[in-house]
Amino acid sequence: MSSPGRTFAAWATSSRYTAVLALLVLITGYFAATEGAKFVSHANLENLLASVSILWVVSMGMTFAVLTGGIDLSVGAMVALSGLVLAKLFAGLGLPALVAVVLTVLIGALLGGGVNGMLIGRAQLSFFVVTLGTASLFQGLVSIWSQTKTTYITSSLIDGIGFGDALGIVTPIWIMIGVFLAAFAVLRWTYFGRDVYAVGGNVDAARLSGIDVARTIIAVYAIVGFCAALAGVIQAGRLGASSPIVGADIPLAAAAAVLLGGTSFLGGIGGVTGTAVGVLFIGTLQNGLAIRGVSSFWQQVVTGVILIFAVGIDRLQQSSAGFRIRRVREEGSV
Numbered sequence: 001m002s003s004p005g006r007t008f009a010a011w012a013t014s015s016r017y018t019a020v021l022a023l024l025v026l027i028t029g030y031f032a033a034t035e036g037a038k039f040v041s042h043a044n045l046e047n048l049l050a051s052v053s054i055l056w057v058v059s060m061g062m063t064f065a066v067l068t069g070g071i072d073l074s075v076g077a078m079v080a081l082s083g084l085v086l087a088k089l090f091a092g093l094g095l096p097a098l099v100a101v102v103l104t105v106l107i108g109a110l111l112g113g114g115v116n117g118m119l120i121g122r123a124q125l126s127f128f129v130v131t132l133g134t135a136s137l138f139q140g141l142v143s144i145w146s147q148t149k150t151t152y153i154t155s156s157l158i159d160g161i162g163f164g165d166a167l168g169i170v171t172p173i174w175i176m177i178g179v180f181l182a183a184f185a186v187l188r189w190t191y192f193g194r195d196v197y198a199v200g201g202n203v204d205a206a207r208l209s210g211i212d213v214a215r216t217i218i219a220v221y222a223i224v225g226f227c228a229a230l231a232g233v234i235q236a237g238r239l240g241a242s243s244p245i246v247g248a249d250i251p252l253a254a255a256a257a258v259l260l261g262g263t264s265f266l267g268g269i270g271g272v273t274g275t276a277v278g279v280l281f282i283g284t285l286q287n288g289l290a291i292r293g294v295s296s297f298w299q300q301v302v303t304g305v306i307l308i309f310a311v312g313i314d315r316l317q318q319s320s321a322g323f324r325i326r327r328v329r330e331e332g333s334v
Contacts, residue, residue: 049170050172056276057231059257062075063271065127070217072127072228077136082228086236090158101158107229112226158237162238195216232247249303
């Protein structure tokens with residue numbers, strides 16, 4: 001039987017998810033009515049989905065971190081670093097494109113789990129301090145290694161990752177679907193997924209129940225690193241180059257998408273379905289604003305406001321849940 005805390009937290013998650021889904025429908029209808037064919041055309045809808053593919057993939061990985069009660073602020077720098085690693089492996093060392101892509105995502109997973117995961121899981125350091133530090137570390141490596149210059153990549157495979165298509169659907173959208181299904185399956189139907197929720201729900205209880213908390217956290221940050229590196233590959237494919245300045249706004253946008261989707265910042269509650277809705281909400285809003293000619297700087301302002309709003313709602317719902325739990329316990333003790 002579920003505890004009052006879990007019941008109220010689940011209610012808070014579902015209510016926020018429903019509200020954001022309703023808002024997504026409303027803003028889609030609004031832009032469709034005001035912008036007409038410019039918004040609802042097949043070309044624009046495909047561009048909308050392809051343009052959010054990088055945020056989508058990163059956010060799927062970020063969901064794992066938030067479910068454990070953490071966050072990874074280094075994902076933006078990891079996206080930039082992964083693009084550079086891909087360019088160096090392919091153009092610098094002359095490795096086949098497929099080998100370079102595979103090695104890039106594996107290196108991302110290794111850095112995520114081996115650096116962030118080990119420091120947070122084994123050394124038990126603050127996830128905020130660790131990932132803020134590695135964000136600076138990775139970005140510094142990118143600037144030094146690239147000398148702040150763009151490195152161009154010419155490869156049919158890598159170009160295909162950015163702009164190829166199959167069955168009339170561009171490759172980034174297929175990657176989005178694949179990453180979502182894999183993340184959903186892991187969280188829903190595997191022992192590891194249950195461990196992630198247990199660690200986020202109550203780390204001490206998870207440890208007492210026999211879960212290797214450190215190993216779970218290391219694996220979670222390896223998944224985040226893998227997703228960020230995969231997003232870096234997509235970014236390189238869409239740009240046709242590795243740029244040292246990409247990814248700066250990704251950590252905040254990913255955090256906003258995860259929180260909007262109902263995953264609690266305290267961990268243990270949420271999932272990737274809600275994150276998908278959060279990403280689509282942010283992407284649709286930014287796309288509609290861009291069509292209306294709103295500056296990209298104002299779009300960043302809107303994203304920041306959304307993040308603050310999502311954090312505020314999460315905090316209010318947690319406070320409300322805590323109040324209701326205390327009330328239930330008081331009534332039960334009478």
